[in-house]
Amino acid sequence: MKKITRLLFLAGAFMFTAFSMAQTVVTGTVMDAEMAAPLPGANIVEKGTTNGVSSNFDGEFSIITQSTEGEIVISFVGYTKVVVKFSGSTSLGNITLTPDNTLEEVVIIGSGVIDLAEDRKTPVAVSTITANQIREKAGNSDLPEVLKQTPSVQSVQAGGFGDGQMFLRGFDQTNTAFLLNGQPINGMEDGKMYWSNWSGVLDVANAVQVQRGLGASKLAISSVGGTVNIVTKTIDRREGGFVQQMVGNDNYIKSTAYYSTGVNEKGWSFGALFGYWQGDGYVDYTQGQGQTYYISVGYQPNDNHALNFMLTGAPQWHAAAGGNSISKYLDPEKNNGRGRRFNDWNFSGANSDNNLHGGVYPGGRNIYHKPVANLSWDWTINDKSELSTVLYGSMGRGSFAQAIDNDRNGIIEYVRGSNNNHNWYGLVTNYNNQLTETLNFNVGADVRLYNGIHFRDVREFVNPDINSVSASSGYSGNYELTQAGGINPWTVFFDPNTDHSQRFGYDYEEQINYAGIFTQLEYSKDQLSAFFQGALSNQSHVRTEFLNTSTPGKGEEGGKVNNIGYNLKAGAAYTITDMHKVFVNAGFYSRQPFHDILYVNDRASNELYNPEIENQEITGLEAGYQFGGEKIQANLNLYHTTWAKRTLVDNNGLDGDEYVGEQTFGVKQVHMGVELEVFTQPLNNLRVNGFLSLGDWQFKDSAILREFDEDGNQIGDDQVVDIDGYDVGGAAQVTAGINASYEFLPRLSVDGAWNWYNDMYSTGALDQPTLAMPSYDLVDAGLSYKMLLGENGRNSLQFRLNINNVFGEVYLESVNGNMAASMNPEENYKGVNISNTGRFGYGRTWNTSIRFNF
Template sequence: MKLINKSMLTVIISLSTASVYYAQQTQDTVDTRSRDIEQVVITGIADVAKDRKTPVAVSTIKAAQIVERLGNQEFPEILNTTPSVYTTKGGGGFGDSRINLRGFANENIAVMVNGMPVNDMENGQVYWSNWAGISDVTSAMQTQRGLGSSKLAIASVGGTINIFTRAADKKREGTVSLGLGNDGYHKTLFAYNTGKSEKGWSTSFLMSRTAGAMYFDGSDFEAYNYYLAVGYKPNEKHDFQFTFTGAPQWHNQNFTNTIETYLDMGDGKLDKVKAGDPNRKYNSNWGTLNGEQFTTNRNFYSKPIMSFNWDWKISEKSKLSTVGYGSFGRGGGTGFLGRINGKQIFDASFKDANGQIRWDDIVAWNQGVNVGGGFGAVNPTPGQAFRTIGTTYNDNTGRGIVRRSHINSHNWYGLLSNFNHKLSDELNFSVGIDARYYYGYHPGVITDFLGNRSYVETGDFNTRPAGTIITGSQAPTPSANPFAAAIKDDSQIASRNYDGEVLWYGGFGQLEYSKNDFTAFVQGAISNQGFQRIDNWIIDGVTVQSGQTVNRKTGFKNIAGYNLKAGANYNLDMNHNVFGNIGYISRQPFFNGVYPNNRQVVNPNLTNEKIFSAELGYGYRSSNLRANVNLFRTTWKDRFQRRTGLTIPQASGPAITQAYAEVNGITQVHYGAEFDATYSIGKYVDLEAMFSWGDYRYQGDAEGTVYDDNNNPVILTSGTNVTKLNLDNVKVGDAAQITAALGATFKPVKGLRINANWRWVDQLYARFDVTAFDSSIQTATYTPPALEKGALRLPSYNLFDVGASYKFELGGRQSLTLGANVYNLFDTTYISEATTNNHTDLKASNFTGTPAQQATALANYNAQGTWKGIHQSNQVYFGFGRTWAANITFHF
């Protein structure tokens, strides 16, 4: 018996078409409750948790469920009925979804594809739009909550999401698929697998295109997915695979607005929403330019990946698996530079009665036309936008607006190797290395001059005071060339110009014991991360930051980290088992924690984050019923966080806008209980149930240092730029702390499947916001600090989804499958996220100023009103209303 898979396989994405037609073939026979995952995927470097053996809390979703239920939802949303998981669509743009696991956000969840960690090496994020095609090729997805079974020194604070794909050596078959959905969504896909030849060769190929719009206005997108895999297995000892895949895409985005704005846009405007209801489709980021959709914020990216994997079965007791891989990310996201008479792009003066941005008028003003309507004085320098400098430099001159893009490209190379040896019938030992090198490129470029002929960039210390005249632009679309340069012209950089370099190397080992009904393991990993920041606008030995003379290159700052984990499982009998695990992680901070406030100076308070986790679990298995109960507790200390978009009131003069705070020393404690079960009523009905309860809180207070958008310290009312954050016992936001779900799948006749699902979300709090817990700083939309109120609790909500599919057998291997899904069947209006903590029932003392000013502020605040008990000044995302998707798939 084995505790965790003993071998290591493809670490980079072996994205195969097999899962698409695998799901079609097994639609009527798949047991979604729990077959050993090794029957469904080929395991390798991916550390697969085995039922009644691996002592971790785990949930597995098979390919059939993904194909049957995902439709046009975001890929992480398939996990929404998993205990302690909360996923949302984020702003709702294509691929902008977010996930929280046991109260920990996306960057603190290790996401693995066939064992390869794919979290960004600078900030830990996983951008799901970069993996838009992964749902097409997934054979199974396993969520390991808590420590997880991975041996690598990865950032699994909340847990690990393992995505498994199939190799290129499956039988000959293919798939053609067409999908349609609301708001013009459409998808086409072709996949083919040659199968393995007599000489051991095999090839898989996939190509798909997805385009249309999402639920909200101004949300056009286009995405492609391509995959090629070549496998060669000359004998039983050696197995080779080469893979190459990519998913270039662009999509328009959406940001939060106040509830009041959504309500204003709902009273007979745009979609003619019934008076009193918010317009959930409203998007403040877009308008039309020359009759075409144009947005402030577009994301565009292409992340092609290639790998070469070698599995070597040395003997019956030993195996070595090695993979080398490379990733070449190219793309970024748009925003704006400059102002019009001191006003930024989102100023209400620049919008029409429908809340859309007046792009044509902005172009005209940039060219010297008096457009009126709140734009103010005519442009003093038509055709040339400026960034000017004084004691500090900024974009506040009012000499025009241009759209820019912040590029976030990278080259990433890695090598993973694992040696596994069976010491005896009971003991198994494995040891390996994990080496990675990452170079990130972060320049800025102009994407649209909006009628200007040029933009004068004076942020470069090497070209001050005259600056650099930028006349070239770069379209915000991904290149068809997977190896394209990060930018087209190094002389045309605007807004910023820095690089990040990360060097990672480490080792790991594990000892497993398994005898009869008892299994146990102990494992450890150690790693070193070297960080270097390169600012290409710095003059070596001349530029001063934070009182220090700095250089273009900081030199590497090396930080060691490690983890230790142990666990055991005991099968009491054929039906019952119990398990426990415990672990400690010393995790290196992210890149912006090493070099805070965007400078070349190392954080003087730099320290590793410390995570301690413990868990107990119980499982029951019978022929019809499977149930699990888990108890967990995780403590996370010395956490670093940056909060942007702050407005700092001054004793005299205008407030400082767009400031940010660097927060150190945050501690969180998360504990809770989870239950999930499946029950089969004969062969015609499968039932599923889930309930999770958590208590996620901050423990103790923290300190933050505040800077303006030019990285200068902002002096607060305390006389310093250091502020105390009153966080003790405040609820952690951005993740539902109570969730429940009930689901049923009906199979009345062969080939027909009908599914229905209900999901309930409660104790959901607004996102962490340092401005809600300190009286010295505030956001532009939030004046009252309301220190005693804590995090804002959002209304609970219920959602219902339904779907059906029918498979027509056409003889041989050929079949035709029709499917359809409706999400949010009853069109429930609900808040999925909030980014502010503006409470009701405030007092005059919650506001600043004289007693008379406080009284007036309170009266004005109360006059704004509430929506479902939530103050209308809060910035929120509303969840999508009723949406639908349908597909037809031919398998041959």
């Protein structure tokens, strides 16, 4: 018996020894390249197996591998994966992960309704700006300025805070779709974007993706030029936050604080950001002030469900810059030596508690507060299907407050508010199913309910001798306005003027309801992928008049209209090798007209145009080539977009004492071009990127001009207007840029960017050709430094300096008008007649910030 026991013991010891000799233990520490600190919670997996572990609080890991030789894959949400070879038991030392330059895995909640290019194997023309780039470049600018380093994008800064405009492939932002976590945010009535309402969005953005042309979105949205997808924070994996202080030119200051609890053991997380800013503005008398708030609550009860509630808003007011002829900016006697800073839309000597700069009162101010809330739910049904839903709502309250001087004596009597309030609720849901290994299918719905409320009232009595204003109404004759609604965005939001008897000029509401369905089928096998998308929607409109009615205070509904719209998109891609891919996409949109051009006189009449305005037709064709090397990547895109059956409406016309509305029908534009985008990293600490966009954008054929009376009846016959060959104005048709960053010491880097704009044309009426504008180029520069603090460098101080338009380039940014160049050279500026209305771009501006990360 003893011999048998001894034999079994020796056999067991031998087997244990053999097993121990076969075991391989690989250790290491995962580090965050940006923070130069340990990265807890990283995933460490033996390649080709399900064998894996996670790094501990100090970033350390130890994994027993199933093979003595192989590869370890280290990954973390929002970071580029690293693959490291091992042979036998070994320590890999520090493995550094850098933030990913794409959006892959950044979005955690609501990802199914956020149409990102990375989510689809068939590519589109796209550029992605990451959180780190936004943080460094945004400064005291709006989103369009951050995007100007991408092909076919031009930012026009305009006059005051938040008044900037963005053009994409020559289309303005009313014809570019903007999405916030998959939620459409263009104005439902007119497609407009007011960046002053979204001044805090860059503080909470994880990334912004610009999809040019057809894009990846499945919604039947108002996209002609492309889609800009803004992806905000939702759930942070780790506890932490930051405090930041920024100062800039013209007395600009901004303070921001953010904190996130990370995800606790029960799956809950909380994040909040609060900020305050104010400044005088680059243009004279364009002061502004505002706040930013963001609150996020997440809950992950298990691996199959994730919910997140987000509330964000940016209450603000800012003074506006008036428009002037180019000659006024150029003549020191007319502009008091202020040049491009000149702004004469203001009043001096006004008696008010809200005077600015020692008695100067702004001629116009934008005052608005628009909180946006959404509830997102991701449900992983099984390993092949999932459902994502976002329920959202926003309540906009505010007005354009214009100083009124009826006696023309320089003394303001009161401030008139042109109020544009709204209640907007919507739902976007998407079901995704991996049908087979090669086929992926999804289907969803998009519902929007919108109520717009528009009226004029008194915002403030400025002259102490005036405490009421006489007005007239179609239902009650003359009456007195005695209430002032205020000019504080918080007051305007919580105490809006709901008394119809205190409104004048116009008072109406509109109900716009939208319901759509969309679907996509994508095929992928080996080197080939292809997709088909389709969307169908109905948009209904009804207008209710309150001012010109037979019964005081009772609304009367006008004509109703329903418009069916749809889009169809298809594309295919072929991967030649790991480094080379080609693709081609095509699409057609039947787009419903905006509400604001359906009615004859939107501020005084419920009458619809007769004949009715037709849907617009957009046809897009694009092809592309992608090159992905180790040190260089490049994207080459070709596009051709036809925008037909476009209608332009002028509801403000007068012929003598009679109202005449104009409708230019059947306008056609063709935009075509080539875009090249190159990313290089010649050295580990040097990045050099560049782009070139060559565009040819023209109006084609002829259009039809119709005139209407105030009841919507056509006056006279159709008039043919020849527009063939006119260049499309507003943005440069040829742009180029180079940007580089160099880290010459650990965590100390400099960067610079050069942008060139050429082939620019004015905007104006279509009865004459647009005007050629002078080209210009701008140089921006920046400096960054990060100081590590605390144990293991988990905390840090981050310094940033931005200088825009380093050399103070003087350039015409926009021109509105068609007056041809004069024979007298003194009446022209670089070939443009100075009688035209225009605006010069900003001179040298700067901002610097210090940020404590914890």
